[in-house]
Amino acid sequence: MTSSYTVKNIIEQDNINSTINSYIKILTPIQFTLETCNIANDDKYLNFLMTSPRENTFYSFKTEKEINHFNMRPPHIHDFYELLIVLDGEIHQLIEKTDFVFHSGSCCLMNHNIVHKEIFSSDATLLFIGMSKELVQQLSEDEPKVYFPDIERPGHNPILRFLSDNLDNPDTKEYLDFMPSLNNKDWHHTLHAITDNILRAIMYPKLGSTYVIKGMLLELFDYLSNPEHFHFTPVHVEADNDFLLFTHISHILEDTNGRITRSELEQLLNYSGNYLNSIVKKYTNSCLFDYSQTFCMKRAAALLLETTASISEIMDELHFTNTTHFYKCFKEHYHMTPKQYRISMKIKLVP
Structure with a gap:
């Protein structure tokens, strides 16, 4: 043979x-x-x-x-x-x-x-x-x-x-x-x-x-x-497959600035929302919602620093309708208001 x-x-x-x-x-x-x-x-x-x-x-x-x-x-x-x-x-x-x-x-x-x-x-x-x-x-x-x-x-x-x-x-x-x-x-x-x-x-x-x-x-x-x-x-x-799936989740959250629903993520990755949540929890010790918010707030911080867009315009781009909720989320990540962040970061950048 x-x-x-x-x-x-x-x-x-x-x-x-x-x-x-x-x-x-x-x-x-x-x-x-x-x-x-x-x-x-x-x-x-x-x-x-x-x-x-x-x-x-x-x-x-x-x-x-x-x-x-x-x-x-x-x-x-x-x-x-x-x-x-x-x-x-x-x-x-x-x-x-x-x-x-x-x-x-x-x-x-x-x-x-x-x-x-x-x-x-x-x-x-x-x-x-x-x-x-x-x-x-x-x-x-x-x-x-x-x-x-x-x-x-x-x-x-x-x-x-x-x-x-x-x-x-x-x-x-x-x-x-x-x-x-x-x-x-x-x-x-x-x-x-x-x-x-x-x-x-x-x-x-x-x-x-x-x-x-x-x-x-x-x-x-x-x-x-x-x-x-x-x-x-x-x-x-x-x-293992979990690591690869976690990188795919992260890439999609990066592309959408974290503003994607669990059901949309399920359709894109062909896994249940509960399983996706467990994968995120495994690698970040955070739930899927909180992990998504880090991408959203990162984009908000970048817009505050790199553009002259008003805070309401930034909220619109990131699909926030409630000002109080936006400020609360931002302060949880950066420990200051969006306006304070813009001013403090620009002061740090001045030579």
Whole structure:
């Protein structure tokens, strides 16, 4: 019985008969895999489209039994970096024996020594971008050679820095978790446009296509690391699902200045309000409402310091209708009234 197989000069999988994990090697600098799963209807399928500068291939599972067999396969580890983009639906990622759920818009950048696998339990469309260590090394070495250092800022992109650091410390078991900011309604269009440009350069190569691919990868890194578009969190494999959920709660509260109802938070994160409250309590020793208020008052303090808006205008922006309640909340956090805070902080800033 064979213990390895090769997919069209794209990847090679070894140790496939292991019940523990298999090992996948990339045979090309970059490869894209689009996985589309439909299990909600009678016409069930799980399609795989793989493309790379060397080969393209397509294969499909067309029965529920085949899809279940795919889900039951052992996890894998690989010698390349893998960016998962959930284009639609949701997917379970088993990462070092811990089950995480990634929803539409979520991304995950896995380093090359984490044991994991994706599991389909509902309809989903996923894009995986595999990047060889040699490609990452080239991106890292080329970074100081930019034409516009004041704008491109070599050494400052956190995603490229994460990849470069992992090259230097290959035993680190850490990945990056991404979720779109609440105001980023255009993430699907932007990610599609960037990845489509990379795919076009791969599938229809011409002079300069290698540089287009590298440039578009860096543009993708820039987009995902921009806090106006995405929040990202470095996650060590020892962290559990609660920690990741807490970071997602915090990011949403930051995006909404804490002015979001429990039911709205439930809908965004697909967890009950009581469970979300218990997660916040675990990490802050505060209830969800009080934790939300810290973001609201932080925004109020920033507006007092950085703008000339009146207190009533700040109340309107933060959706307060009761002046007494606003003053009470502010004093609980800063031990002075909003007016006193504005005056005292501006005095401190005077040289």
